[in-house]
Amino acid sequence: xxxxxxxxxxxxxxxxxxxxxxxxxxxxxxxxxxxxxxxxxxxxxxxxxxxxxxxxxxxxxxxxxxxxxxxxxxxxxxxxxxxxxxxxxxxxxxxxxxxxxxxxxxxxxxxxxxxxxxxxxxxxxxxxxxxxxxxxxxxxxxxxxxxxxxxxxxxxxxxxxxxxxxxxxxxxxxxxxxxxxxxxxxxxxxxxxxxxxxxxxxxxxxxxxxxxxxxxxxxxxxxxxxxxxxxxxxxxxxxxxxxxxxxxxxxxxxxxxxxxxxxxxxxxxxxxxxxxxxxxxxxxxxxxxxxxxxxxxxxxxxxxxxxxxxxxxxxxxxxxxxxxxxxxxxxxxxxxxxxxxxxxxxxxxxxxxxxxxxxxxxxxxxx
Amino acid sequence: xxxxxxxxxxxxxxxxxxxxxxxxxxxxxxxxxxxxxxxxxxxxxxxxxxxxxxxxxxxxxxxxxxxxxxxxxxxxxxxxxxxxxxxxxxxxxxxxxxxxxxxxxxxxxxxxxxxxxxxxxxxxxxxxxxxxxxxxxxxxxxxxxxxxxxxxxxxxxxxxxxxxxxxxxxxxxxxxxxxxxxxxxxxxxxxxxxxxxxxxxxxxxxxxxxxxxxxxxxxxxxxxxxxxxxxxxxxxxxxxxxxxxxxxxxxxxxxxxxxxxxxxxxxxxxxxxxxxxxxxxxxxxxxxxxxxxxxxxxxxxxxxxxxxxxxxxxxxxxxxxxxxxxxxxxxxxxxxxxxxxxxxxxxxxxxxxxxxxxxxxxxxxxxxxxxxxxxxxx
Numbered sequence: 114x115x116x117x118x119x120x121x122x123x124x125x126x127x128x129x130x131x132x133x134x135x136x137x138x139x140x141x142x143x144x145x146x147x148x149x150x151x152x153x154x155x156x157x158x159x160x161x162x163x164x165x166x167x168x169x170x171x172x173x174x175x176x177x178x179x180x181x182x183x184x185x186x187x188x189x190x191x192x193x194x195x196x197x198x199x200x201x202x203x204x205x206x207x208x209x210x211x212x213x214x215x216x217x218x219x220x221x222x223x224x225x226x227x228x229x230x231x232x233x234x235x236x237x238x239x240x241x242x243x244x245x246x247x248x249x250x251x252x253x254x255x256x257x258x259x260x261x262x263x264x265x266x267x268x269x270x271x272x273x274x275x276x277x278x279x280x281x282x283x284x285x286x287x288x289x290x291x292x293x294x295x296x297x298x299x300x301x302x303x304x305x306x307x308x309x310x311x312x313x314x315x316x317x318x319x320x321x322x323x324x325x326x327x328x329x330x331x332x333x334x335x336x337x338x339x340x341x342x343x344x345x346x347x348x349x350x351x352x353x354x355x356x357x358x359x360x361x362x363x364x365x366x367x368x369x370x371x372x373x374x375x376x377x378x379x380x381x382x383x384x385x386x387x388x389x390x391x392x393x394x395x396x397x398x399x400x401x402x403x404x405x406x407x408x409x410x411x412x413x414x415x416x417x418x419x420x421x422x423x424x425x426x427x428x429x430x431x432x433x434x435x436x437x438x439x440x441x442x443x444x445x446x447x448x449x450x451x452x453x454x455x456x457x458x459x460x461x462x463x464x465x466x467x468x469x470x471x472x473x474x475x476x477x478x479x480x
Numbered sequence: 481x482x483x484x485x486x487x488x489x490x491x492x493x494x495x496x497x498x499x500x501x502x503x504x505x506x507x508x509x510x511x512x513x514x515x516x517x518x519x520x521x522x523x524x525x526x527x528x529x530x531x532x533x534x535x536x537x538x539x540x541x542x543x544x545x546x547x548x549x550x551x552x553x554x555x556x557x558x559x560x561x562x563x564x565x566x567x568x569x570x571x572x573x574x575x576x577x578x579x580x581x582x583x584x585x586x587x588x589x590x591x592x593x594x595x596x597x598x599x600x601x602x603x604x605x606x607x608x609x610x611x612x613x614x615x616x617x618x619x620x621x622x623x624x625x626x627x628x629x630x631x632x633x634x635x636x637x638x639x640x641x642x643x644x645x646x647x648x649x650x651x652x653x654x655x656x657x658x659x660x661x662x663x664x665x666x667x668x669x670x671x672x673x674x675x676x677x678x679x680x681x682x683x684x685x686x687x688x689x690x691x692x693x694x695x696x697x698x699x700x701x702x703x704x705x706x707x708x709x710x711x712x713x714x715x716x717x718x719x720x721x722x723x724x725x726x727x728x729x730x731x732x733x734x735x736x737x738x739x740x741x742x743x744x745x746x747x748x749x750x751x752x753x754x755x756x757x758x759x760x761x762x763x764x765x766x767x768x769x770x771x772x773x774x775x776x777x778x779x780x781x782x783x784x785x786x787x788x789x790x791x792x793x794x795x796x797x798x799x800x801x802x803x804x805x806x807x808x809x810x811x812x813x814x815x816x817x818x819x820x821x822x823x824x825x826x827x828x829x830x831x832x833x834x835x836x837x838x839x840x841x842x843x844x845x846x847x848x849x850x851x852x853x854x855x856x857x858x
Contacts, residue, residue: 130809130814134815134843137816146586147590148589149589150586150589152585152821162821330598398481399481402484455844457844459527460526461490462488462527462704463490463494463527464526464527464528464529464530464531465527465530465844466524466526466527467840467841467842467843467844469839469841472820472840
């Protein structure tokens with residue numbers, strides 16, 4: 114195709130603008146708002162800015178700076194992983210699980226994707242005056258079963274009660290410790306290299322859509338349930354099958370799109386995903402179409418994204434598919450040399466577009 | 481998935497793309513405007529421009545409801561919402577639109593009671609549940625959303641609700657298109673007509689565009705193949721030297737519109753003498769207000785509305801973008817000072833805004849993509 118002079122000038126000018134934007138995006142993040150808004154908790158750009166400009170700024174140290182799902186620590190010759198997470202999901206009970214399941218599985222998964230074997234959890238409860246004891250017993254029952262299924266123990270805890278109206282029923286914080294075995298691979302999204310395959314372990318968006326519909330505000334009914342599940346078994350099978358795994362992430366808030374962006378940004382590479390290859394249940398796709406949201410940004414609670422060296426991709430995929438939680442695993446894209454820091458999507462329609470980090474909050478209090 | 485996948489078929493897209501390319505005269509440049517922000521969103525989200533020859537440029541029009549709201553109206557709404565006994569309700573799109581003292585989201589974080597609703601009828605529910613409060617619905621949008629606001633007013637009247645009102649910011653599409661046609665800055669070859677608006681007003685109101693201005697109009701649906709087919713239909717007219725109004729979206733849009741929807745709008749609302757549009761300035765007879773018969777539901781009657789006029793920030797070039805004179809990335813603050821997280825202009829707020837659509841989906845150098853594809857096919 115011939116490009117005339119005028120068009121060439123336009124293309125160059127557009128590239129200059131893109132470069133300028135790229136520089137602006139790499140500037141030191143700063144929280145411009147005077148107060149916390151819901152966006153700061155959405156797992157997107159505002160959350161990232163808050164973490165880097167406030168928390169990292171205040172607590173900076175080499176372990177925290179990794180900003181991985183769990184910190185890796187050397188303690189008395191052992192390598193440990195430590196993580197913590199708070200759960201404020203509304204409603205507390207939903208198809209496929211409850212806040213109790215999330216509180217255990219979420220923390221187990223943060224340890225698992227760091228390459229650690231999850232061992233012990235803590236559980237802190239913030240309860241609102243008037244909260245039904247029967248509900249608390251149901252939640253703790255779910256936590257007991259989830260812990261048993263994941264092979265971890267809840268070994269310490271805390272209880273606080275606040276006045277009616279100062280919390281919404283029940284919030285839970287869990288922290289978890291896991292052991293990184295001496296021969297474990299160094300996992301991290303910064304390790305991604307051009308040519309690597311990107312694998313997702315199953316259909317995306319189930320949890321987020323379930324919660325959205327469970328709130329009953331939308332008058333949409335669909336046969337979906339949360340995918341909340343402990344991923345330590347799946348991770349163990351995957352890591353045992355191949356040493357070509359470079360990074361693992363669990364796709365919670367911000368969805369798969371946010372993880373692809375983290376890969377591109379941390380490793381200074383491009384990511385090209387193929388929309389047709391991304392597994393999404395028909396019910397989730399339908400609800401997303403109706404609501405105008407993109408499943409790539411919707412949270413999962415039992416799915417992981419793996420970056421795997423090209424030559425190990427088939428082995429990794431087979432290992433995941435052999436596990437009950439990875440039967441629908443799929444290669445959704447690849448790492449590319451260009452353009453660094455950007456995620457591109459080949460759309461089902463056959464066009465291309467970028468996939469940016471989530472802005473704003475399609476759905477608060479998802480986990 | 482039915483009703484979706486058949487309108488996103490890549491093989492059909494390739495066939496249409498070839499037919500469109502065959503209609504282009506060598507050396508000639510074409511500019512087509514998609515009036516509706518929903519189309520802008522679809523174009524970027526599906527990467528539709530990859531199917532167009534370089535000689536066709538899509539110009540993004542003013543049909544994004546949030547984008548045309550001037551800052552002064554946001555400040556007025558904020559003033560209404562700040563009263564202690566008021567609950568403001570709003571569509572989610574509106575929440576991040578900046579006024580001169582921040583957005584609804586900022587006001588909400590500072591303690592103002594502003595709630596997001598999916599339908600204006602949800603506001604009635606909130607009004608029923610909070611009899612001691614006054615609930616004000618921030619009504620925005622073109623003829624697409626005006627009928628649901630009208631129905632809500634009628635429902636409130638039938639129920640005798642006394643604590644519900646509407647802050648009406650509904651606008652009408654035809655005067656905006658006319659303002660663009662009369663603007664000296666822009667030469668267009670045709671219009672992709674707004675599909676959703678047309679479900680209400682039909683296709684007949686566009687006939688003056690074809691007749692008096694000699695520009696073809698094709699009313700289009702919102703799936704990518706709909707838009708590609710509309711571009712083909714427009715290019716066919718251009719190549720044959722014709723200009724008529726055609727309806728690509730006949731599966732949804734009746735030629736004469738929706739008489740029931742038009743009736744309820746007429747029953748509850750009337751044209752304002754003039755209304756300020758962001759970037760386009762004051763346009764006469766371009767917006768709707770609540771009729772005097774229903775003034776007990778009109779927030780502008782019930783409350784003291786300051787009626788502030790705020791000049792757009794100097795750096796912001798939303799007006800030029802809304803008129804299609806500038807491409808989003810040609811604006812001086814695009815992507816640096818003005819981003820979806822911290823928008824200066826309205827075009828960066830709504831997913832239908834041209835700047836937000838380009839920033840979120842189109843911010844890439846298409847000439848580099850083929851290289852990346854090679855890696856995948858290896």
